[in-house]
Amino acid sequence: MSLLTNPVIALFLSVSLGYLIGRIKLGPIEIGGICGTLFVALLLGQLGVTMSADLKNTAFALFIFSLGFTAGPQFFANIRGGWRFGMFSVIEVVVALALTLGFALVFGFDPGTVAGIFAGSATESAVVGTASEAISHLNLPASQIEALQANVATAYSLTYLFGLVSIVVFATQIAPLLLRINLRHEAHKLAAELGQSGDEEGEGSFPTFVERAFHLDEHAGLDQGLSAGEFERIYNWAVTVSGLKRGDALVEVDISTPLQKGDVLFIRGRRNAVIGVAQHLGQEVPMPHGVGFRVSTREVILSFAQAFGTNLRELGEIAPPELRRGVFVTGIRRMGNAIPSLPRTVLQQGDVLTLYGPEDVVAEAAARLGTELPPQDKTDFVFMGAGIVVGLLIGHISIMVGQMDLTLGLGGGALVSGLVFGWINMRRPALGALPTAASNFAKDFGLAVFIAAVGLQAGPAAITQLKTYGLVLPVLGVVVSVGPALVSLLLGRWVMKLPAPILLGAIAGQHCSTPTVTALVEKAGNGTPVIGYTVTYAISNVILPLMGPVVVGLAMAMGAPAAE
Template sequence: MIFISVDLEHDRTNSMPLLIDPVIALFICLGLGYLLGKLKVGPVQLGGICGTLFVALALGQFGVRISTDLKNTAFALFIYGLGFTAGPQFFANIRGGWRYGIFSIIEIVCVLMLLALSIVIFRLDIGTAVGLFAGSATESAVIGTASEAISRLALNNDTIVQLQANIATAYSLTYLFGLVSIVVFTTQIAPLILKVDLRKEAQELARKLGSADDDDDQIEGLPVFVGRAFRAGSVGGHTIGEFEKSRNWAVTIERVQRGDELLETSVEFMLKPDDIAFVRGRRNAVIAARDRFGDEVPVPQDTSFALTSRDVVLMRKEAFGRQIRQLRQMAGPEMQRGLFISGVRRMGQSIPALSGTILQQGDILTLYGPDQVVAQAAGELGKPLPPGDKTDFMFLGLGVVIGLLIGHLNFKVGALELTLGSGGGALIAGLVFGWLNMRSPSRGGLPAAAGEFAKDFGLAAFIAAIGLSAGPDAIKLVKQYGLILPVLGMLVSVLPAALSLFVGSKLMKIETPILLGVIAGQHCSTPTISSLVSRAGNSIPVIGYTVTYAISNVLLPLMGPVVVALAATLSY
């Protein structure tokens, strides 16, 4: 099948044969687009997708085109990958309650209302309205689902092509302003409104969740876990279990040297003042515990411990909604000793692995400790991630096909005919297949790196195709609306965030660092959460971000056909 074709309507293209080659043009868009996306304006980075669109709009002036088949294939790959990676957390958040999920609803309702007003006041056409929605909400996936919905309208082909081109142009005009607005609002304006020091608030919240004063996750070059050797000193006369319990099981005495003999330990082991205790744990906890011991002594070469790390998908129902410290209460004494959760990943984002961090179904926990204890804990908490990084293409192909078939189903509600479309169907299939993979990680593998590539390349190629086709019409739309679209982009971006700030701070009493992460997540804005983490000095805002991001990342793309229907109703 030939996916790529070229339109040679303009004579000037004859002077630039390499530039107008569709394959070369595609990768020029990707390469230069992501290079452009690295540019920063203050704390804001444009991003590769928006950079790709800008380059594509420029190259589109030369008449180069990418075929519809490639565009649709790229979008199906992207939207399925999006659903696959979001599936576990999406279903977990639905079952776990909508305390934070309500902010995703606020985002959608507010944006739709503002969009309706803009259509009526400024007489926006369908494509421009969709581009405003996608750009101000910084949700590129809407372009695909809405473009497909436009293609099903009872309009002639030229009008459909024009409207789809207007989506890309309006998106490019509003995305940058919407992105800058939400970053500035969350990192600077919101803390001023609430009269808080974001960094100080984030540090205090980290301490409440179990971080020690000297446990700054911005410190580089220092090991998270350490082993030290001390004379027992005043700890002598106590059992190891008594000592470790007094330190909230944050450290463990792995072995004890008594004279020339190296002894294995248990919770009942009684220490003597002259014993040399080999202590292991988080760096800050070991440092805090050293005052209980006598002098520190060098660790002999022949007393190293065999330790391992293993990633496990959290599946145990009793652990859902519990703090990390509470997991120890569910385990036996021997499993509590020497086993640590060194990392937590949720929606591809690392969140603080503090004792007060609340865990959710589908979280990927990194267990650290003795091999036998880690293996036992992995089996009780969930299912270990299988070794290797191969993609199960049978599972991938089946998922995409099922999604596309679902997208062709039609539902009638009175006189209104509804359909998810290919994008919506692939998204739903991705959600379900991602959840199935979480339930059985040994099947249907789509490694994190492969999933990110599918999303990034699929969306970038799709956006490049949209931009190239819209190129010749971009200038016309800019002349028609001038500064109206950038201003609307800022308003539609900030007003829902301002409402969420009021609801979260005044009504729901959510801590500021987490609330700002929630707002970044409802906006599906990765640059915003990156700026927040940098501003806060730790990753506490990510705790709120992952919840609303999982929900908005699914609901916003599904709004594409809704926006088209709304605009079609109000603009004609």
């Protein structure tokens, strides 16, 4: 057993076994590696493992800066134009905070327990860090501060699991019943409204983009002399005449090239669009040998101001004629999540668009739409280290509000710094490289190490708190988790009139609950819930961690008792 009290062994054992436990599924729900890590750490903490506070703070700074870095582009974009969805994040904070403080008055919870209930019910692990740090600045004896911080971890562990299960069940099962809808039917209906055809729903292993050849015989339904550009405009640039064969000659095509009876047209585009126009083009014929076209795929960070708030079809209309032809958006990533790239999908600043088409045209389109995402395989540690140091300096700023000394602290400061540095990286991708894989590792590993350190330190006090409150905390976790979701459901459906899949995705986002949106996508049968998820997730990921010091300060102002 002496080996288990070694801090390094206990730390990595907590992470390893925790993530193994986190793979356990309850229906569509996984408890997750972070929650599993905390459970194991609390258990090992009974052996009296001693952890360095510096290790815990370093891991949390790494996690929270990386979180802000990845959220920065979408957060600032949504501040300007996304507060319609941002209201759900506000509802999450206000309702969850009101319920938590109300229960604190009824049950006489200490500030640590109050913060833990808020963090677990909102399924936001970062609150554990910001609240624990705020507690460390209270004017209390060291023993009481340690007890309060232990109560944060224990209350979080007891409410997180029940909060997670309840929000998944509410969003996927209860909410559709309250709305009296079939979620899969509504999701497919919404996808059709966004421009998805029935052919696209079950593409499976079929290629998304194709090139076909058609003979313009006497049965073709095209006007004689119609230009290639006019033909493409009729079909909203969903297809492109990539070339043609006239007699024995291959002809390069531009927008002014006239189409004539007897031509063999080479049509390129999305498979469903090519199938749609085929009925007007006469008989399909084999593609001539050696006529294939060279294409490339590039990813670009959208910063073209005229494109913000437009959909993909409108983007095609405002693009110059030479860029409309042959360039297709094959994918859109927002906050690292793929959203449907359909004609009526609305674009936001910071979206990562995947462009597909002829190499020269794609390169020009990428330059006009924003900044091409460079291949990144190394982290710029100068940029990252400077960002964390700036965050720590910001965290030392404090403001007195009545009797409360409000400070962002290490966590809040690093989060704000991460947001700004992430926004800078979006505008200048060559500056401050933090590859997606690296940022994901920093977030996951930093949070896992922090949570393990908190659990190991809190272990001995966990049993005491569990005996004190018993099943009260899990029940409160359900109530505080479902309460904001229910308010958002009522507001979003009957006041804001949002489509059900987007509304339920927004509810998942306000809880920062990836398992919930994953379950929604599976139940919906397509990615439409992600459209509502990304905006609220970006905003909640910033607002909720900043609430840690606020929750502690309000609990103290209400006269909550300090831990014994």
